[in-house]
Amino acid sequence: MKKILSLFIVAILALSLVACQGAQTSTEGTETGGTTTSSTINVYTRDSSSGTREAFEDAIGLGEGELTSAASEVSSNGDMATRVGQDVNGIGYASLTTDFEANNVKPLSFEGVEPTSETVLDGSYKMQRPFNYVTRADGDYESDDKQQLVEAFIAYMTQSQEGLTVVQENGGIVDMTNAVAWSELAANYPVLNQDNSGITIRTGGSTSVEKVVSACLQAFQPLAGNVDYAMAQTGSGDAVPRTLGSEKDGANAIDIGFASRAFNDDEDVTGALESGEICKDAVVVIVEANNAMTDITKQVAYDIFSGTKTSFDAE
Amino acid sequence: MFANSKRIKRNKTIDKVFRYLFMGMAVLSASFIIIIVAFVCIKGISPFLPGYEFGQVDLWSFLTGSVYRQDTATYGVGFIIINTLICSFLALLLSFPISVLTSLFIAKIAPKKLGAAMQSVIELLASVPSVVYGIFASGVITAMVRSLAASLGxxxxxxxxxxxxIILLAIMIFPTLTSMSITAIKAVDKDLESASLALGATKTQTNFKVVLTAAKSGIFAGAILGLGRAFGEATAVSMVAGNKLFGPTFDLFDITRTLTSTMLTGLKETSGLDYDIRFSVGLVLIVVIFASNWILNQVKKRIGNQV
Incomplete structure (x- = not known):
C-alpha cells in the first residue's frame, strides 16, 4: 500500500527533476552559443489553414514544409499582433487592416515600399494578392432572373459605395474613388424589386475570399428580394472549372467562382458573363515596436522564416 | 367507495406516465454521451483506416511521433502526450501543498467568519470562466515569466x-482542490481530534498527523478532479502555450503544445485530414484522462484503506 504511494511520489519528483534539467541545458546552450540570448529571433506563424499565411508564404517564396520548426503557432490575426507586440525578438505577419499601434508592433516595409492602401492598389507593394471573380457564361443560368441577380450582385460588390465598404470592413483593400451609390446601380436591375426567395446564388472557389463574399451576400440579400445563397468554398482551383469548365453542369456547379490569385493561362475566363477583381489582400511583416528594423526584403524574410537567419543584427 | 377507487386508478396512471417521462429524459441524456463518444470515435479512427479519402495515416507514427506540422501533413502526438502529462502533473504538484494548507486553515484554524468568507472567495474562483483566466495569463503571467527569464538571461x-x-493550470485547479479538501477535512470525526489532543499532541501535530491522515482520501479525490480539469483545459492554455511544432518540451521557458491546444488552434478554418485528425487527438486525450484517472483511483483506494 505504502509502496504505490511512494512510487507515485517518486514519479512526480522525477518528472520535476527532468523539467529542471531541461531548463538548465537550455541556459547552457545559449551561454556557450556566444551570442547574447536576447537577439535570437522568435518566429511566429499562423496555423496552416490561414489565408494570411498562404498569402505571406507565397509572397516570400516559402514552400510547403520549409518553415522553421522553431516557430510558434498563433491562433488568429489578433493573437499574432498581441504576441509579437510582447516579444522584443518576435517577428510575424498580419493583415494590413491590423491596428499596429494598439498592439505595440511596427509594420515593416517590403523591398523598400511602405504598406499603405495606395501602394497596394498601384501594385508597388508586392506582398499582396488579388481576389478575383468569374461567373458562368451569358445565358448559361437556370433562369434570366438569376442571371440578372448575379449581375446585380457583382455590381453591388465591385462598384457600389455600400458594397465596397463591406469589402473594406472585412479586410479587402479597395479603390473607393469611382464608387457610386447603390440606389443608382439598382435602377438597372428591375429583378431586384420582386420576391427572389426561390432563387439560390451558388458560389465557390477560394476559401480566402469566403469572409468578404459572405459578408457581401448577407448585405445584398435584403436588397435583392431575399435571394438565397449557398457557399461552397473549396479552393481557387475550383473557380473556373465549376463555372465555365468541365464541372459546370455537374453536382458542384456554381454561379460565381472566386480565386485568391490571378487566373492563369490554363483558366480561360473569356467566355464568362463577367470576370474581374473584387479587391486586394495585403500582408505586412510585423516586429515589436522598438525593433531597429524598418524594412525587410524577400530574401531576408525567407531566411528568417526558413530558420537560416536566427539573429536580427548578425549578417 | 366507487369514486375513491376511480381516483386511485387515475393517480396510478399519472404515476405511470411520469415514470415513463422521467425514464425518457434519463435515456435522452444518457444517449447524448453515447452519441458524442460514437461520433468522436468514428471521426477519430477514420484517418487510420485503409481507403481514407485524404490518405491513410500510420497509427504507430501518429502515437509516437515527435513532430506535428499541418503544412507537411506530419501528425505525431507522442510528444504532445508527454507535454500534456508534464503540464498537468507539475501544475498539480505546485497547487497541491498550497491548497491543502489553505483548506486546513479555512476548516480548522481560521475564525468561523473569516473561514466562511475565504471559502466563498474560493468558490467564486472556481466559477470564473476559463477564457478570463486565459486573458489574465496572457497579460500578467507571461509578463512575469518574461521578466524572470530576462533576469536569468x-x-x-x-x-x-x-x-x-503550469502556473496558469495551478491557479485554475486550486479552487477545485481546495473546496474538495475543505469538505474532506470538515468531515473528519471530532472524536479523533479530541483523542489526539487528549493524548497530549499539540494542535499542529493533530492537524497534520490526525486530520490530514483521516481526510486524505477526500483530498486525493480533489486532486483527481483537479487533474481532470488540468488535462481538459483548452482555451486558456492555448493562449499561453505557444504551440511548438515539435517536442517534447522539458525546458520551463520554452514554448509547448498540449493535446487541447492542438485541437483548438485553427479549428474553425480547417478541413479535410487536418480537421479529422483533431478527433483522433481528442480520442487520445480521452484515453489519457481515463488512464490517469484509473491509476490515481487505484492509488486512492490503497491509501484510503490504511488509516
Whole structure:
C-alpha cells in the first residue's frame, strides 16, 4: 500500500527533476552559443489553414514544409499582433487592416515600399494578392432572373459605395474613388424589386475570399428580394472549372467562382458573363515596436522564416 | 367507495406516465454521451483506416511521433502526450501543498467568519470562466515569466512557455482542490481530534498527523478532479502555450503544445485530414484522462484503506 504511494511520489519528483534539467541545458546552450540570448529571433506563424499565411508564404517564396520548426503557432490575426507586440525578438505577419499601434508592433516595409492602401492598389507593394471573380457564361443560368441577380450582385460588390465598404470592413483593400451609390446601380436591375426567395446564388472557389463574399451576400440579400445563397468554398482551383469548365453542369456547379490569385493561362475566363477583381489582400511583416528594423526584403524574410537567419543584427 | 377507487386508478396512471417521462429524459441524456463518444470515435479512427479519402495515416507514427506540422501533413502526438502529462502533473504538484494548507486553515484554524468568507472567495474562483483566466495569463503571467527569464538571461517567446502554462493550470485547479479538501477535512470525526489532543499532541501535530491522515482520501479525490480539469483545459492554455511544432518540451521557458491546444488552434478554418485528425487527438486525450484517472483511483483506494 505504502509502496504505490511512494512510487507515485517518486514519479512526480522525477518528472520535476527532468523539467529542471531541461531548463538548465537550455541556459547552457545559449551561454556557450556566444551570442547574447536576447537577439535570437522568435518566429511566429499562423496555423496552416490561414489565408494570411498562404498569402505571406507565397509572397516570400516559402514552400510547403520549409518553415522553421522553431516557430510558434498563433491562433488568429489578433493573437499574432498581441504576441509579437510582447516579444522584443518576435517577428510575424498580419493583415494590413491590423491596428499596429494598439498592439505595440511596427509594420515593416517590403523591398523598400511602405504598406499603405495606395501602394497596394498601384501594385508597388508586392506582398499582396488579388481576389478575383468569374461567373458562368451569358445565358448559361437556370433562369434570366438569376442571371440578372448575379449581375446585380457583382455590381453591388465591385462598384457600389455600400458594397465596397463591406469589402473594406472585412479586410479587402479597395479603390473607393469611382464608387457610386447603390440606389443608382439598382435602377438597372428591375429583378431586384420582386420576391427572389426561390432563387439560390451558388458560389465557390477560394476559401480566402469566403469572409468578404459572405459578408457581401448577407448585405445584398435584403436588397435583392431575399435571394438565397449557398457557399461552397473549396479552393481557387475550383473557380473556373465549376463555372465555365468541365464541372459546370455537374453536382458542384456554381454561379460565381472566386480565386485568391490571378487566373492563369490554363483558366480561360473569356467566355464568362463577367470576370474581374473584387479587391486586394495585403500582408505586412510585423516586429515589436522598438525593433531597429524598418524594412525587410524577400530574401531576408525567407531566411528568417526558413530558420537560416536566427539573429536580427548578425549578417 | 366507487369514486375513491376511480381516483386511485387515475393517480396510478399519472404515476405511470411520469415514470415513463422521467425514464425518457434519463435515456435522452444518457444517449447524448453515447452519441458524442460514437461520433468522436468514428471521426477519430477514420484517418487510420485503409481507403481514407485524404490518405491513410500510420497509427504507430501518429502515437509516437515527435513532430506535428499541418503544412507537411506530419501528425505525431507522442510528444504532445508527454507535454500534456508534464503540464498537468507539475501544475498539480505546485497547487497541491498550497491548497491543502489553505483548506486546513479555512476548516480548522481560521475564525468561523473569516473561514466562511475565504471559502466563498474560493468558490467564486472556481466559477470564473476559463477564457478570463486565459486573458489574465496572457497579460500578467507571461509578463512575469518574461521578466524572470530576462533576469536569468534566457530568451522566451514573449513569456509564452511551459512555466506559464503550469502556473496558469495551478491557479485554475486550486479552487477545485481546495473546496474538495475543505469538505474532506470538515468531515473528519471530532472524536479523533479530541483523542489526539487528549493524548497530549499539540494542535499542529493533530492537524497534520490526525486530520490530514483521516481526510486524505477526500483530498486525493480533489486532486483527481483537479487533474481532470488540468488535462481538459483548452482555451486558456492555448493562449499561453505557444504551440511548438515539435517536442517534447522539458525546458520551463520554452514554448509547448498540449493535446487541447492542438485541437483548438485553427479549428474553425480547417478541413479535410487536418480537421479529422483533431478527433483522433481528442480520442487520445480521452484515453489519457481515463488512464490517469484509473491509476490515481487505484492509488486512492490503497491509501484510503490504511488509516
Amino acid at each position: 534566457i530568451a522566451t517567446f514573449g513569456g509564452s512557455s511551459l512555466l506559464a502554462v
